[in-house]
Amino acid sequence: MSLSNNVLSVASRQYVYKLKANTSGVYSLIFIQVLALLFSLSGIQSMSSASDTLIVNVKYYSGDIMIAFTFIWIFFMALRLTSINYRTMDFTLVTNRLSSHLSNVGLLLTAIVFGGISSSLMGFVLKIIMYFAFDRSQIGVNGFYPVVSNILLGIITTGLYMTLIASMGYLLGILIQIHVLFVVLYPSALFGLARVNPQVLKLSYDFFASETSPLIFAIRIILSSLILFSLSCLLSNRMEVRK
Amino acid sequence: MSIIGLPIAVVILVIVIMLASKLVTIVVTFMSWRKSAIIAGVYLLGLILSVVIAAVLPNNGFGLMERSHTGGSIQKGDVWVTTYPSIRTQKDFESQPGLYLNSRQTFKIDQGTVKLGFAPNPGHFQIYVEQKETDDGKIDVLTYSTPFYVGDIDYTKLLQPPKVTFQDGLLVIEPVRQTLTLKLFKTNFTLSQFEGKNAVNLQNGLSSSFGWSDVLLRVPKSTEIDKGQNYLQYLDKD
Numbered sequence: 001m002s003l004s005n006n007v008l009s010v011a012s013r014q015y016v017y018k019l020k021a022n023t024s025g026v027y028s029l030i031f032i033q034v035l036a037l038l039f040s041l042s043g044i045q046s047m048s049s050a051s052d053t054l055i056v057n058v059k060y061y062s063g064d065i066m067i068a069f070t071f072i073w074i075f076f077m078a079l080r081l082t083s084i085n086y087r088t089m090d091f092t093l094v095t096n097r098l099s100s101h102l103s104n105v106g107l108l109l110t111a112i113v114f115g116g117i118s119s120s121l122m123g124f125v126l127k128i129i130m131y132f133a134f135d136r137s138q139i140g141v142n143g144f145y146p147v148v149s150n151i152l153l154g155i156i157t158t159g160l161y162m163t164l165i166a167s168m169g170y171l172l173g174i175l176i177q178i179h180v181l182f183v184v185l186y187p188s189a190l191f192g193l194a195r196v197n198p199q200v201l202k203l204s205y206d207f208f209a210s211e212t213s214p215l216i217f218a219i220r221i222i223l224s225s226l227i228l229f230s231l232s233c234l235l236s237n238r239m240e241v242r243k
Numbered sequence: 244m245s246i247i248g249l250p251i252a253v254v255i256l257v258i259v260i261m262l263a264s265k266l267v268t269i270v271v272t273f274m275s276w277r278k279s280a281i282i283a284g285v286y287l288l289g290l291i292l293s294v295v296i297a298a299v300l301p302n303n304g305f306g307l308m309e310r311s312h313t314g315g316s317i318q319k320g321d322v323w324v325t326t327y328p329s330i331r332t333q334k335d336f337e338s339q340p341g342l343y344l345n346s347r348q349t350f351k352i353d354q355g356t357v358k359l360g361f362a363p364n365p366g367h368f369q370i371y372v373e374q375k376e377t378d379d380g381k382i383d384v385l386t387y388s389t390p391f392y393v394g395d396i397d398y399t400k401l402l403q404p405p406k407v408t409f410q411d412g413l414l415v416i417e418p419v420r421q422t423l424t425l426k427l428f429k430t431n432f433t434l435s436q437f438e439g440k441n442a443v444n445l446q447n448g449l450s451s452s453f454g455w456s457d458v459l460l461r462v463p464k465s466t467e468i469d470k471g472q473n474y475l476q477y478l479d480k481d
Contacts, residue, residue: 023279030286031263044429053418054402058393062429069256076260114283121290123431124297131300134426141305142396143428146294150434157433209432212439 007099014090014103021089022107029073029115033122036069040126061130063123067158070119074162075169077111082173082232101233108166116159120151153214160221164208167228174232336371336459336478341390346404348384352466353412368405368416370458372468373478382409383461384416393425405456416458 043059050056080086081104090100127144175182194201208224211217274282336342386404390397406417430438459478462468468475 020276023276023283024274026279026283026286027266028260028263030282031266032260035259043426053420055422056393056425057423058425058427060427060429063431064429067431067433072253072256073260076257114287118287118290120431120433121294124293125290127297127428128293128300130426131297136304138424138426139305140396140425140427141302143430144297144305145302146298150430151294153437154431154434157436161433209436212437214437217436
């Protein structure tokens with residue numbers, strides 16, 4: 001009991017230290033979200049169709065690019081936490097592997113909360129810019145005005161996706177620590193699988209992205225992330241002390 | 244995105260993130276964690292404010308006040324093709340689901356010279372003729388449009404009616420060339436998956452229904468029509 005309390009208190013102190021040391025991540029997130037906003041202004045999807053007398057150009061706008069960029073950001077944040085520099089920083093603190101992982105996960109969850117809220121709300125900045133900068137007579141009003149329940153669901157879903165992506169990035173980081181060859185092996189395996197048996201990738205994609213029940217979706221994401229984080233802990237326990 | 248395009252996009256993004264992190268390193272030199280936390284808070288506050296601003300913006304000025312079709316049995320698709328053979332009477336014509344009357348004009352005609360002609364190549368029109376019971380010296384031209392959908396939304400009202408002129412016994416129906424630019428909001432994929440749409444399913448776009456024009460001519464009883472190359476369908480009395 002006292003041991004677990006000790007680990008938790010050490011991990012929470014480490015979390016505070018690491019949070020202070022990593023607040024700079026905010027700037028890179030703001031930067032890529034603003035960049036994504038600029039990309040989004042040209043639309044995420046467009047279509048044209050024509051008959052003899054009618055030409056129709058349709059452009060769709062959404063916050064998808066901003067959310068996708070935030071996913072990539074959290075992946076690299078997770079990957080960075082397992083890098084040599086950050087692991088060396090751990091040795092300046094009183095720590096063990098477990099408390100280090102717990103504080104890292106805490107840090108990632110903080111980043112996920114911030115990233116999930118900001119990327120979901122960034123879509124409204126896009127809408128406001130469109131409202132004032134574009135010819136409003138061409139804009140469809142459907143989907144323009146905020147609905148609180150949709151905003152909340154969007155934030156939670158984005159956060160859940162980010163948790164899964166962060167756990168994947170964290171695992172990749174640990175694998176790279178075990179052997180640097182995983183830098184190449186991991187994407188090659190995914191690419192190879194996509195070529196040889198795309199059905200497997202589609203199934204794993206559908207397992208999350210095609211789930212229509214928010215509760216089941218949340219359970220799937222949380223369980224998968226827990227498995228991936230646990231795997232990271234297990235694998236890192238087998239590593240040398242300062243590798 | 245093509246199989247080559249995606250990796251290139253990812254590589255570009257990774258380079259951008261690396262450059263951003265370098266930039267961040269420079270910025271961080273001058274920033275304490277407190278300042279960073281304040282900036283993060285201000286950023287979030289700004290985003291929350293943007294939701295409030297979006298909520299209170301007036302909705303006048305939007306050109307596309309979209310409406311979902313409530314035409315009961317109407318199916319998405321080309322009504323002109325699917326219903327054409329069943330139109331025999333004026334009642335049939337008026338009861339067609341989704342037909343939208345977009346112009347109505349009346350021209351006075353000289354009873355002595357009641358020959359009408361159509362300009363060549365009038366476009367994709369189906370022309371129906373109803374002979375009135377009397378010789379009132381007037382020809383009514385009613386133009387209709389069949390439904391025009393983008394996705395599930397009916398934009399038929401945006402279609403311009405054909406230009407109709409009558410001069411020296413010649414009725415000219417000219418299609419109006421029109422370019423429609425629609426800017427539509429799509430639900431984020433993190434939400435649309437709970438609406439039963441697959442996150443990467445982008446098929447729910449432009450439908451095949453393209454808004455053809457139907458023209459109804461109501462002509463005096465004794466009026467003869469020189470139809471030229473055009474096919475006219477005469478409507479029976481009920």
